[in-house]
Amino acid sequence: METACISPLRLPTKEIQSSMRADSLKEDQTLPGQGGRVLSSSTTLGNQGTNVRPQSAVAIGSPVFRDRGNSFSEDERRPHSQQSDPADHWQMSPKVQLSPVQPMGPLPALDRSFVSATLRSANRINKDCLDYGLPKRESLGKRLHRNLSDSRLLESMGSDSASVTSLRSNYSVLSPIRHQDVRNRSFLEGSLLGSGALLGxxxxxxxxxxxxxxxxxxxxxxxxxxxxxxxxxxxxxxxxxxxxxxxxxxxxxxxxxxxxxxxxxxxxxxxxxxxxxxxxxxxxxxxxxxxxxxxxxxxxxxxxxxxxxxxxxxxxxxxxxxxxxxxxxxxxxxxxxxxxxxxxxxxxxxxxxxxxxxxxxxxxxxxxxxxxxxxxxxxxxxxxxxxxxxxxxxxxxxxxxxxxxxxxxxxxxxxxxxxxxxxxxxxxxxxxxxxxxxxxxxxxxxxxxxxxxxxxxxxxxxxxxxxxxxxxxxxxxxxxxxxxxxxxxxxxxxxxxxxxxxxxxxxxxxxxxxxxxxxxxxxxxxxxxxxxxxxITRELKRKEAMKNQSNSTICSIS
CATH class of the missing domain: 3.60.10.10 (Endonuclease/exonuclease/phosphatase)
Structure with a gap:
């Protein structure tokens, strides 16, 4: 009668341990609203009131457990029967005070005029003096598609990406003109019903x-x-x-x-x-x-x-x-x-x-x-x-x-x-x-x-x-x-x-x-x-009068 020999359990090498740790972290996910418990990706969730138990556990002595255990709260380290209700824990937690958000740099200039009595602020844009910086290509293309008066032409060109790209590269909201129309249309003769004519x-x-x-x-x-x-x-x-x-x-x-x-x-x-x-x-x-x-x-x-x-x-x-x-x-x-x-x-x-x-x-x-x-x-x-x-x-x-x-x-x-x-x-x-x-x-x-x-x-x-x-x-x-x-x-x-x-x-x-x-x-x-x-002369005179009026209202005390 042969006797089966069971080899003793060998601890994995460092490379295998590292691989196991990575695989375990990929498969396990943290479920929000459950007290931060770690669940495997194959866990089946029932109602919110049921206790969630992982189908596969990680060995307590493994390095993966030690790494993840450091992130557990004191309540989660207790036996499951002694843990408090997560809802009670959520209600008892103190109010979180967030620090004010500070901008990374100066705020961008507004691109429109407005007046708000509630905000006690106003902004006026002089469109004649704007620095017309070109926006991103994607937003420009969308604006072109929206603003072109002959949208049917764009729709018919939708399958031809090269044509649309060429059209949008003109940075214009004017109606597009095909090369064929320029070659064929003289605007001197119209058909019986006026199709193709300048006035058609x-x-x-x-x-x-x-x-x-x-x-x-x-x-x-x-x-x-x-x-x-x-x-x-x-x-x-x-x-x-x-x-x-x-x-x-x-x-x-x-x-x-x-x-x-x-x-x-x-x-x-x-x-x-x-x-x-x-x-x-x-x-x-x-x-x-x-x-x-x-x-x-x-x-x-x-x-x-x-x-x-x-x-x-x-x-x-x-x-x-x-x-x-x-x-x-x-x-x-x-x-x-x-x-x-x-x-x-x-x-x-x-x-x-x-x-x-x-x-x-x-x-x-x-x-x-x-x-x-x-x-x-x-x-x-x-x-x-x-x-x-x-x-x-x-x-x-x-x-x-x-x-x-x-x-x-x-x-x-x-x-x-x-x-x-x-x-x-x-x-x-x-x-x-x-x-x-x-x-x-x-x-x-x-x-x-x-x-x-x-x-x-x-x-x-x-x-x-x-x-x-x-x-x-x-x-x-x-x-x-x-x-x-x-x-x-x-x-x-x-x-x-x-x-x-x-x-x-x-x-x-x-x-x-x-x-x-x-x-x-x-x-x-x-x-x-x-x-x-x-x-233009009238507008310049008006601005000059407003400037002189504002200067006259300033009094200095020596």
Missing amino acids: ADELDRYFPERRVGVYIATWNMQGEKELPANLEDLLLPTDSEFTQDFYVIGVQEGCPDRREWEIRLQETLGPYYVMLYAASHGVLYLSVFARRDLIWFCSEVEHATVTTRIISQIKTKGAVGITFTFFGTSFLFITSHFTSGDSKVYERVLDYNKIVEALALPKGLPDTNPYRSTSSDVTTRFDQVFWFGDFNFRLSKDRAEVENAMTRTVGRDMSPLVEHDQLSKEMKDGSIFKGFHEAPIHFFPTYKFDIGCDIYDTTSKQRTPSYTDRILFRSRQADDIKAIMYTSCSGIKTSDHRPVIGVFQVKLRPGRDNIPLGAGQFDRSLYLEGIRRR
Whole structure:
């Protein structure tokens, strides 16, 4: 009978001990919330209230146990039956006080302006003086993908990583242009539906995904005052509107003697984002069109015409001036006019209207976008979108006392007690004037006649009745093409006996063809430079005045 020999247990060598220690530390993990016990990776956990026991234990005499045992707390070294509940131990532990976090260096500069009364701090960024450091390539690529107006092109290029990398390396948020488009597109000929043309559907959707453009209209009878208001921001940049519009069209009746100075002031107020596309005049009637500088490439050549309604044609105080152009495939007509004055001269004002619609010779060289819906007797039928504004001189057919009583009875912005006596509204309902035109609801008080410099209606001996003489009307070939966003008066400008009237509209656009004479980016360059020069000079003077004022408030005690 053979006897089995059992060799005595040999302790592992240093290399094996080191390997065992490493393997044990890899397999065993510390379970949070269990008093810091060491568990093997194969341990199965039950509910939180059950005791967790490792399936394999490490020999007490091994170096691994000695190393890990040094990290056990006194409570964990006791037998399991004598250990305290980990939850009680957690509750009894004192509150840990963390030391304040100290920045490793100076905090980075903030990249935006803000004002916080709670934090008692403010930060203002002068974007013109920023040091444009390039961000990380990853964040730049994300911003490019988010900001590019033609995101569909990026999506179609998503599988071509080389193309996307080449695109994003330009550090630009402009719409990408393929080499093939540069080779093939001349922008001189368009297809039947305008696809691939400069004024076609692709370009239109790139700049206006909803195919609507913002138009700002302002009309003001300046009463021939030589001195312009110190600030025109209330006229062009009202505080109740957050964003600017794509086109600004300003009509003036009885304008100031220096028309060029008026246009420079408009350019100075609108700033470098806008250029004057065109301007025309008829005596003291001024009409100016400003456009965003990146949109002038999609405008046709601009045409204008004038009409005199006075019997003596040399006196150009009453009449009209019109400007027309095509934007993409949509034709626009803007008319500002000044009708005959007088409370009872309704018939004469209707004659003024009829003469203007028949005699305004537009368009001249521009093609009619829809000749089948045009008539030779009405100029407003030859264009897709028409805005007619000015001093129409229609009055309220009530005496002053009744009008003032109605004004005191108005609730909120409801001006219906006044509008129901308006001569223009009555004539439009009867169909004798402004056929096919519409007007946004009136929610402002009459704009005529004020004492200059205050909000008091006429206190002269004539005691004129307050009236809605200044209006903005519109019509379109397709229903609902023009949507009125805002229609109000500008009460902040008081240098005339009239208050300006402003309106904001969203206008439907349609793609066009390149068979029209393009404006090729033309605008009044000298006016632009002078307006920006004055704007910079004004800002420098303002900063210098603020600096001198701050220095004058510092007093020194010797």
